[in-house]
Amino acid sequence: MEPVTAPQSLVVAATPPETRARGHFRGQGLLLWCSIAAAVICAIGWYRAVRVHENNQAILWPLNAVIQPDRETRLIVSDGNTMLRLLGDKELTLDQYLASNFRTSLVPTHLPPNISRLVDYISDSQLTSFADLVVASSIAKVAGRSGHPIQIYSARNLNLRELDDGNYIFIGGPTSDPWVGLFTGKLNFEVVEDGVGGKMYFRNRRPLPGEQATYEGLPRTGSAGEEYATISLLPSSTGRGNILILQGLRQEGTEALGEFLQNSADHAQLEKALNIHEGSSTPVYFEALVHARVVAGAPLSISVVATRTIQP
Structure with missing residues (x-):
């Protein structure tokens, strides 16, 4: 007579006690590290919120x-180009300032070469x-x-x-x-x-x-x-x-x-x-x-x- 064999789906391998213990401790360790990470993230968020509040209050x-x-x-x-009005002895309004030719409208037509070079430098520079x-x-x-x-x-x-x-x-x-x-x-x-x-x-x-x-x-x-x-x-x-x-x-x-x-x-x-x-x-x-x-x-x-x- 052949021995009776249990169906494969019903066979359950026994887990040694020490293996179950190690798995239990690993689960607890993972839970602990997750808790620590969550606490650190919350602390960083709180710190940033406090710093933003303090800075805004400052x-x-x-x-x-x-x-x-x-x-x-x-x-x-301010724009250093507005100083050019001193050369032409002219007042400068916003309308004139926004015109494309406002620099030439302020500067006299005939200037000594050295003054002309200075005017060009002022005009081409972002001076304040x-x-x-x-x-x-x-x-x-x-x-x-x-x-x-x-x-x-x-x-x-x-x-x-x-x-x-x-x-x-x-x-x-x-x-x-x-x-x-x-x-x-x-x-x-x-x-x-x-x-x-x-x-x-x-x-x-x-x-x-x-x-x-x-x-x-x-x-x-x-x-x-x-x-x-x-x-x-x-x-x-x-x-x-x-x-x-x-x-x-x-x-x-x-x-x-x-x-x-x-x-x-x-x-x-x-x-x-x-x-x-x-x-x-x-x-x-x-x-x-x-x-x-x-x-x-x-x-x-x-x-x-x-x-x-x-x-x-």
């Missing part, structure tokens, strides 16, 4: 109105002022720490249609950055140049009690004395961004604004002058006239002289 107002995570920020520095570079560098560092870098452009490379979207920071007044002329009608403090290359001052269009009708700054760049500048924050015409204008009568005034925007005490001074309460979430559009005492070309003792709120 941006003082009004810079945080133009450096934002959901909008591109473009910083526009040292004060603009100082302010742009300071703002770029603040934006970089926040994780929202800005793009820096010369005024000559800006297109009018681009102003419809995004945040913009303009450095310089209308004589060095004609784009600022677009917003002059919305501001109370207007930059006035007494003849091409002449003395410069701010005209107070609607003086309030205790204010002066005009505020005259330094006679020239590099001198010592009293200097004035303005900080202006406005909404864009489309409402899809904000505009920050930093303009000094001379380079020292513009440079003073760069220091003013980074100093927490000056920040508190500006909020107090505008009667902004701590914790207020309502954006405030404004312009502020700032005074600086200048010694050896460096701005000192910066203070707010007058302010205006701007209705959006």
Whole structure:
């Protein structure tokens, strides 16, 4: 008689006890490592969230109105080509500046060869002022720490249609950055140049009690004395961004604004002058006239002289 053999599908191989134990420990080890990995990922996410929050908190107002995570920020520095107006003794409007022949329209037709070479060099170069570079560098560092870098452009490379979207920071007044002329009608403090290359001052269009009708700054760049500048924050015409204008009568005034925007005490001074309460979430559009005492070309003792709120 042949022995009875169990069907193959019913045969179960016995697993040695030590093999089952090793498999059990491997499963526990894998579970442990997965838990550790998940904890590390969560910790990294939490750390990044905290850092982003801290960095965003580090941006003082009004810079945080133009450096934002959901909008591109473009910083526009002045154009050295505007200096050519001194050769032809001509004022320069934005319409003239945007014309393709604006350089030749400012320069006299007959110039000595050495002056002509200098004009060509200025025309072909992307020149700006040292004060603009100082302010742009300071703002770029603040934006970089926040994780929202800005793009820096010369005024000559800006297109009018681009102003419809995004945040913009303009450095310089209308004589060095004609784009600022677009917003002059919305501001109370207007930059006035007494003849091409002449003395410069701010005209107070609607003086309030205790204010002066005009505020005259330094006679020239590099001198010592009293200097004035303005900080202006406005909404864009489309409402899809904000505009920050930093303009000094001379380079020292513009440079003073760069220091003013980074100093927490000056920040508190500006909020107090505008009667902004701590914790207020309502954006405030404004312009502020700032005074600086200048010694050896460096701005000192910066203070707010007058302010205006701007209705959006």
